[in-house]
Amino acid sequence: MKQDAHMPSWGILGGAFDPPHTGHVALAQTAVQALGLERLLVIPTGQAWHKTRPLSAGQHRLAMCQLAFASVPQAVVDDRELQRSGPSYTVDTLHELCTQHPGVQWKLIIGQDQAERLHTWHRWQDILQIATVFVAVRASGAGSAGQLALNTIPLAFAHHILPMARVDVSATAIRAAVQAAAPTATDSISALVGPAVAGYIAAHHLYQGLQAGISA
Protein backbone atom coordinates (compact mmCIF):
# COMPACT_ATOMS: atom_id res chain seq x y z
CA MET A 1 0.00 0.00 0.00
CA LYS A 2 1.24 3.48 -0.86
CA GLN A 3 2.34 5.49 2.16
CA ASP A 4 3.69 8.93 2.76
CA ALA A 5 4.92 10.77 5.80
CA HIS A 6 1.83 12.98 5.90
CA MET A 7 -0.61 10.11 6.30
CA PRO A 8 -1.81 9.61 9.87
CA SER A 9 -0.30 6.57 11.48
CA TRP A 10 -2.67 4.21 13.28
CA GLY A 11 -1.80 1.01 15.08
CA ILE A 12 -3.76 -2.18 15.51
CA LEU A 13 -3.31 -4.40 18.54
CA GLY A 14 -5.42 -7.54 18.45
CA GLY A 15 -5.67 -10.36 20.92
CA ALA A 16 -7.92 -12.53 23.01
CA PHE A 17 -7.38 -10.22 26.00
CA ASP A 18 -8.73 -12.91 28.30
CA PRO A 19 -7.89 -10.99 30.45
CA PRO A 20 -5.92 -7.92 29.29
CA HIS A 21 -2.86 -7.43 31.50
CA THR A 22 0.09 -5.13 32.20
CA GLY A 23 2.12 -6.73 29.38
CA HIS A 24 -0.55 -5.70 26.85
CA VAL A 25 -0.70 -2.17 28.26
CA ALA A 26 3.11 -1.87 28.18
CA LEU A 27 3.04 -3.05 24.57
CA ALA A 28 0.40 -0.42 23.72
CA GLN A 29 2.38 2.36 25.42
CA THR A 30 5.60 1.32 23.72
CA ALA A 31 3.96 1.19 20.29
CA VAL A 32 2.28 4.58 20.67
CA GLN A 33 5.51 6.26 21.75
CA ALA A 34 8.00 4.51 19.50
CA LEU A 35 5.87 4.63 16.34
CA GLY A 36 4.25 8.01 16.94
CA LEU A 37 0.76 6.56 16.61
CA GLU A 38 -2.12 8.99 16.51
CA ARG A 39 -4.47 6.19 17.43
CA LEU A 40 -4.12 2.60 18.53
CA LEU A 41 -7.10 0.34 17.89
CA VAL A 42 -7.29 -2.39 20.50
CA ILE A 43 -9.36 -5.17 18.96
CA PRO A 44 -10.50 -8.12 21.07
CA THR A 45 -10.93 -11.16 18.86
CA GLY A 46 -14.36 -12.67 18.36
CA GLN A 47 -13.94 -16.35 17.57
CA ALA A 48 -10.25 -17.07 17.82
CA TRP A 49 -9.76 -19.72 15.13
CA HIS A 50 -6.24 -20.42 16.43
CA LYS A 51 -7.05 -20.93 20.15
CA THR A 52 -8.25 -24.34 21.28
CA ARG A 53 -10.07 -23.24 24.43
CA PRO A 54 -13.34 -21.31 24.47
CA LEU A 55 -12.77 -17.66 25.29
CA SER A 56 -14.65 -15.73 27.96
CA ALA A 57 -17.73 -13.88 26.75
CA GLY A 58 -16.94 -10.98 24.44
CA GLN A 59 -18.80 -8.50 26.65
CA HIS A 60 -16.42 -9.25 29.54
CA ARG A 61 -13.25 -9.05 27.45
CA LEU A 62 -14.48 -5.80 25.92
CA ALA A 63 -15.26 -4.26 29.31
CA MET A 64 -11.89 -5.36 30.71
CA CYS A 65 -10.07 -3.87 27.71
CA GLN A 66 -11.84 -0.56 28.27
CA LEU A 67 -10.64 -0.58 31.88
CA ALA A 68 -7.12 -1.81 31.12
CA PHE A 69 -6.30 0.57 28.27
CA ALA A 70 -7.90 3.68 29.85
CA SER A 71 -4.40 4.80 30.82
CA VAL A 72 -3.31 5.03 27.15
CA PRO A 73 -5.01 8.12 25.68
CA GLN A 74 -4.42 7.06 22.06
CA ALA A 75 -5.97 3.62 22.61
CA VAL A 76 -9.50 3.06 21.33
CA VAL A 77 -11.11 -0.28 22.08
CA ASP A 78 -12.88 -1.49 18.95
CA ASP A 79 -15.54 -4.20 19.15
CA ARG A 80 -15.89 -4.98 15.43
CA GLU A 81 -14.56 -8.54 15.69
CA LEU A 82 -16.90 -9.29 18.58
CA GLN A 83 -19.84 -8.09 16.48
CA ARG A 84 -18.89 -10.19 13.48
CA SER A 85 -20.06 -13.79 13.14
CA GLY A 86 -17.66 -16.52 12.07
CA PRO A 87 -13.94 -16.69 12.71
CA SER A 88 -12.08 -13.42 13.35
CA TYR A 89 -9.63 -12.92 10.53
CA THR A 90 -7.26 -9.97 10.73
CA VAL A 91 -7.35 -9.54 6.96
CA ASP A 92 -11.12 -8.91 7.07
CA THR A 93 -10.65 -6.36 9.84
CA LEU A 94 -7.96 -4.56 7.87
CA HIS A 95 -10.12 -4.41 4.73
CA GLU A 96 -13.00 -2.95 6.74
CA LEU A 97 -10.72 -0.38 8.38
CA CYS A 98 -9.20 0.69 5.06
CA THR A 99 -12.67 1.32 3.66
CA GLN A 100 -13.77 3.28 6.72
CA HIS A 101 -10.56 5.27 7.14
CA PRO A 102 -8.91 5.86 3.77
CA GLY A 103 -5.57 7.63 3.85
CA VAL A 104 -4.36 6.02 7.06
CA GLN A 105 -1.02 4.26 7.41
CA TRP A 106 -1.69 0.96 9.22
CA LYS A 107 0.78 -0.56 11.64
CA LEU A 108 0.04 -4.02 12.93
CA ILE A 109 1.56 -4.61 16.37
CA ILE A 110 2.16 -8.22 17.29
CA GLY A 111 4.08 -10.05 19.99
CA GLN A 112 6.69 -12.70 19.35
CA ASP A 113 4.30 -15.61 19.77
CA GLN A 114 1.94 -14.19 17.15
CA ALA A 115 4.89 -13.39 14.88
CA GLU A 116 5.93 -17.02 14.85
CA ARG A 117 2.47 -17.98 13.55
CA LEU A 118 1.70 -15.10 11.22
CA HIS A 119 2.52 -17.20 8.16
CA THR A 120 -0.43 -19.48 9.12
CA TRP A 121 -2.98 -16.65 9.31
CA HIS A 122 -5.75 -16.47 6.74
CA ARG A 123 -4.47 -14.61 3.64
CA TRP A 124 -1.41 -13.43 5.51
CA GLN A 125 0.26 -12.10 2.36
CA ASP A 126 -2.70 -9.72 1.91
CA ILE A 127 -2.19 -8.48 5.47
CA LEU A 128 1.36 -7.48 4.56
CA GLN A 129 0.07 -5.53 1.56
CA ILE A 130 -2.14 -3.41 3.80
CA ALA A 131 -0.18 -3.00 7.02
CA THR A 132 3.41 -2.71 8.14
CA VAL A 133 4.11 -5.35 10.76
CA PHE A 134 5.94 -4.48 13.98
CA VAL A 135 7.07 -7.37 16.12
CA ALA A 136 7.46 -6.49 19.78
CA VAL A 137 10.54 -8.13 21.14
CA ARG A 138 10.50 -8.42 24.87
CA ALA A 139 14.07 -7.89 25.98
CA SER A 140 15.45 -7.38 29.44
CA GLY A 141 18.12 -5.12 27.98
CA ALA A 142 18.08 -2.36 25.39
CA GLY A 143 17.11 -2.56 21.70
CA SER A 144 20.14 -4.50 20.56
CA ALA A 145 19.36 -7.30 23.02
CA GLY A 146 15.86 -7.45 21.60
CA GLN A 147 17.21 -7.72 18.08
CA LEU A 148 19.42 -10.56 19.18
CA ALA A 149 16.47 -12.42 20.72
CA LEU A 150 14.43 -12.18 17.53
CA ASN A 151 17.27 -13.31 15.32
CA THR A 152 16.88 -16.76 16.82
CA ILE A 153 13.40 -16.98 15.28
CA PRO A 154 13.24 -17.12 11.49
CA LEU A 155 10.44 -14.84 10.35
CA ALA A 156 9.74 -15.27 6.67
CA PHE A 157 7.92 -12.00 6.15
CA ALA A 158 8.80 -8.32 6.05
CA HIS A 159 8.66 -6.80 9.50
CA HIS A 160 10.18 -4.24 11.83
CA ILE A 161 11.32 -4.76 15.38
CA LEU A 162 9.67 -2.93 18.24
CA PRO A 163 11.93 -3.35 21.27
CA MET A 164 10.15 -3.25 24.60
CA ALA A 165 10.98 -3.86 28.22
CA ARG A 166 10.13 -7.39 29.26
CA VAL A 167 6.93 -7.74 31.30
CA ASP A 168 6.69 -11.32 32.46
CA VAL A 169 2.96 -11.90 32.54
CA SER A 170 0.54 -13.93 30.46
CA ALA A 171 -3.23 -14.28 30.44
CA THR A 172 -2.80 -18.03 30.89
CA ALA A 173 -0.88 -17.53 34.14
CA ILE A 174 -3.46 -15.02 35.38
CA ARG A 175 -6.38 -17.38 34.71
CA ALA A 176 -4.50 -20.11 36.56
CA ALA A 177 -3.75 -17.77 39.48
CA VAL A 178 -7.39 -16.76 39.81
CA GLN A 179 -8.52 -20.34 39.70
CA ALA A 180 -6.03 -21.35 42.35
CA ALA A 181 -6.68 -18.45 44.71
CA ALA A 182 -10.28 -17.35 44.12
CA PRO A 183 -12.16 -15.76 45.76
CA THR A 184 -9.22 -13.98 47.39
CA ALA A 185 -7.22 -13.48 44.21
CA THR A 186 -8.11 -9.82 43.67
CA ASP A 187 -5.13 -8.48 45.58
CA SER A 188 -2.64 -10.95 44.20
CA ILE A 189 -3.59 -10.37 40.55
CA SER A 190 -3.91 -6.59 40.87
CA ALA A 191 -0.23 -6.19 40.08
CA LEU A 192 -0.68 -8.23 36.91
CA VAL A 193 -3.86 -6.69 35.51
CA GLY A 194 -4.28 -3.44 37.46
CA PRO A 195 -6.88 -2.87 40.19
CA ALA A 196 -9.77 -2.05 37.84
CA VAL A 197 -9.52 -5.30 35.86
CA ALA A 198 -8.85 -7.28 39.05
CA GLY A 199 -12.05 -5.81 40.53
CA TYR A 200 -13.98 -6.67 37.35
CA ILE A 201 -12.73 -10.27 37.40
CA ALA A 202 -13.80 -10.64 41.02
CA ALA A 203 -17.18 -8.96 40.54
CA HIS A 204 -18.04 -11.21 37.60
CA HIS A 205 -16.48 -14.38 39.03
CA LEU A 206 -14.37 -14.87 35.94
CA TYR A 207 -11.90 -17.74 35.62
CA GLN A 208 -13.08 -19.49 38.78
CA GLY A 209 -13.31 -23.23 38.47
CA LEU A 210 -12.96 -23.17 34.71
CA GLN A 211 -10.70 -26.05 33.77
CA ALA A 212 -10.90 -25.01 30.11
CA GLY A 213 -9.84 -21.51 31.02
CA ILE A 214 -6.30 -22.44 31.84
CA SER A 215 -4.93 -23.88 28.65
CA ALA A 216 -3.96 -21.52 25.84
Ligand code: ATP
Ligand atom coordinates in the same frame (compact mmCIF):
# COMPACT_ATOMS: atom_id res chain seq x y z
P1 ATP B 1 -2.68 -16.37 26.52
O1 ATP B 1 -1.73 -16.58 27.69
O2 ATP B 1 -4.12 -16.70 26.85
O3 ATP B 1 -2.21 -17.06 25.26
P2 ATP B 1 -1.60 -13.69 26.10
O4 ATP B 1 -1.21 -13.21 27.45
O5 ATP B 1 -0.49 -14.14 25.18
O6 ATP B 1 -2.73 -14.81 26.20
P3 ATP B 1 -3.10 -12.44 23.96
O7 ATP B 1 -4.42 -11.78 24.14
O8 ATP B 1 -3.08 -13.74 23.26
O9 ATP B 1 -2.44 -12.55 25.42
O10 ATP B 1 -2.04 -11.46 23.29
C1 ATP B 1 -2.32 -10.30 22.55
C2 ATP B 1 -0.99 -9.74 22.05
O11 ATP B 1 -0.18 -9.31 23.14
C3 ATP B 1 -0.13 -10.76 21.29
O12 ATP B 1 0.47 -10.12 20.20
C4 ATP B 1 0.89 -11.20 22.31
O13 ATP B 1 2.10 -11.62 21.69
C5 ATP B 1 1.11 -9.91 23.09
N1 ATP B 1 1.54 -10.17 24.45
C6 ATP B 1 1.03 -11.09 25.31
N2 ATP B 1 1.67 -11.03 26.51
C7 ATP B 1 2.59 -10.05 26.41
C8 ATP B 1 3.59 -9.49 27.31
N3 ATP B 1 3.76 -9.95 28.55
N4 ATP B 1 4.38 -8.49 26.85
C9 ATP B 1 4.22 -8.02 25.57
N5 ATP B 1 3.32 -8.50 24.67
C10 ATP B 1 2.51 -9.48 25.08
